[in-house]
Amino acid sequence: IIVTLRDYDAERLAAFTKDINAKYDELKARNLTLDLTRGKPSAEQLDFSNAILALPGVDDYHAADGTDCRNYGGLTGIKDIRALWAEALGLPVDNVIAGDASSLNIMFDLISFAFMFGTNDSERPWRDEPKVKWLCPVPGYDRHFSITELFGFEMLHVPMTDDGPDMAVVKELVKDPAVKGMWTVPIFGNPTGVTFSEATCKELAAMDTAAPDFRIIWDNAYAIHTLTDEFPVVYNVLELSAAAGHPNRFWFMSSTSKITHAGSGVSFFASSTANLDWYASYANIRGIGPNKINQLAHAKYFQDVAGLKALMQKHAGSLAPKFERVLTILEERLGDYGVATWTKPKGGYFISLDVVDGTASRVVELAKEAGIALTAAGSSYPLKQDPNDRNIRLAPSLPPVSELEIAMDGVATCVLKAAAEKAAAS
Ligand code: PMP
Numbered sequence: 001i002i003v004t005l006r007d008y009d010a011e012r013l014a015a016f017t018k019d020i021n022a023k024y025d026e027l028k029a030r031n032l033t034l035d036l037t038r039g040k041p042s043a044e045q046l047d048f049s050n051a052i053l054a055l056p057g058v059d060d061y062h063a064a065d066g067t068d069c070r071n072y073g074g075l076t077g078i079k080d081i082r083a084l085w086a087e088a089l090g091l092p093v094d095n096v097i098a099g100d101a102s103s104l105n106i107m108f109d110l111i112s113f114a115f116m117f118g119t120n121d122s123e124r125p126w127r128d129e130p131k132v133k134w135l136c137p138v139p140g141y142d143r144h145f146s147i148t149e150l151f152g153f154e155m156l157h158v159p160m161t162d163d164g165p166d167m168a169v170v171k172e173l174v175k176d177p178a179v180k181g182m183w184t185v186p187i188f189g190n191p192t193g194v195t196f197s198e199a200t201c202k203e204l205a206a207m208d209t210a211a212p213d214f215r216i217i218w219d220n221a222y223a224i225h226t227l228t229d230e231f232p233v234v235y236n237v238l239e240l241s242a243a244a245g246h247p248n249r250f251w252f253m254s255s256t257s258k259i260t261h262a263g264s265g266v267s268f269f270a271s272s273t274a275n276l277d278w279y280a281s282y283a284n285i286r287g288i289g290p291n292k293i294n295q296l297a298h299a300k301y302f303q304d305v306a307g308l309k310a311l312m313q314k315h316a317g318s319l320a321p322k323f324e325r326v327l328t329i330l331e332e333r334l335g336d337y338g339v340a341t342w343t344k345p346k347g348g349y350f351i352s353l354d355v356v357d358g359t360a361s362r363v364v365e366l367a368k369e370a371g372i373a374l375t376a377a378g379s380s381y382p383l384k385q386d387p388n389d390r391n392i393r394l395a396p397s398l399p400p401v402s403e404l405e406i407a408m409d410g411v412a413t414c415v416l417k418a419a420a421e422k423a424a425a426s
Helices: 010-029 043-048 050-054 079-089 103-117 142-150 167-173 198-206 237-243 273-286 292-302 305-334 360-369 401-425
Strands: 096-098 133-138 154-161 179-184 215-219 250-255 267-270 340-342 351-355 391-394
Touching: 010 401, 043 050, 043 305, 050 292, 079 096, 079 267, 079 292, 079 305, 103 142, 103 215, 103 250, 103 267, 103 273, 133 142, 133 167, 142 154, 142 179, 154 167, 167 198, 198 237, 237 250, 292 305, 305 340, 305 351, 305 401, 351 401, 360 391, 360 401
Parallel strands: 133 154, 133 179, 179 215, 215 250
Antiparallel strands: 096 267, 250 267, 340 351, 351 391
């Protein structure tokens, strides 16, 4: 039988508290400044792609079809990089467009355009709807939720399972015509690391929705970001939804942000022809065309899908030992106490840590006082409100392993201290 902290009698809890408080005081005395907040690539990972800084080259600015990439135009991006990306993700090249550095910018555009003008399937602009509701699998990506918050959409929580969002809940909620869409991170999700099963992908593609203009933002930010030597299957949801009679359902996103250099990469938007035409009708007023020089640099740098995958294996080589260390420290320090559970992702950038209910914000506060910056408690929920005050998103990528170890050991101390405080109070 495992005796968890919650089952300790008063005497044992007092002894434990004394011990953990001493550990915490030692931690504070170290005056650390460590940061586990954002899922940024490390300097080592950024160095992998330094060669791209010299591309496409002073005499080398033509795309394969002869396009002079130095000039204006080409709203959908150059075929060199679109074809490579389409092949990598198993999509038809004609349904993939390449943009500027940020896929998040395109997501913001899509929602803005739908809000101002309506989608190609809308009866009216979303701003003229009495209410717009949006499905938010939780925990999820904070910046997604910030967008739908900004537009005043009512965000409905959908619990995550190991196979993706709880589809029974989703299918019930989409019976409401005010529900216009849904956020998803289908592969190695932020922050759970969950990859949607084939059955979930098919159900999302095939389900009936009351809103004719229901859209799923299929944010495949981590589609090839494996931590092992295996790459996940990328389901062609465009094809699945077309076959099910909902050809315009998916807005499929991805980018090179955590592949080459974050903030100076290439973003991609894949969708039905009708959706791409709708997007272009506004995008070509918003701008004259994307940075084709950078697109060409990326095409030349990757060369082909094999080159892209080889780079992803280098990232895995850098990231996997960090994830491994975090998981080992969590197990060693917390495993015996029944005070936390955590995900063991096979890809992506995050470990999602669930602590004793009602203590996540206390853990983050304790860590902060000890000089360890964690993502604010609640960040992975709409309006930054975790109803159980339970979830903490850990981002192991940025610090070197030596710092990561110190930080994680410190976090474990904070988790135990907060749990002991809670146990003593109840
Ligand atoms: N989507 C998800 C799920 C992310 O985690 C991130 C980066 N943290 C982004 C999008 C941002 O992508 P981009 O750099 O292409 O805007």
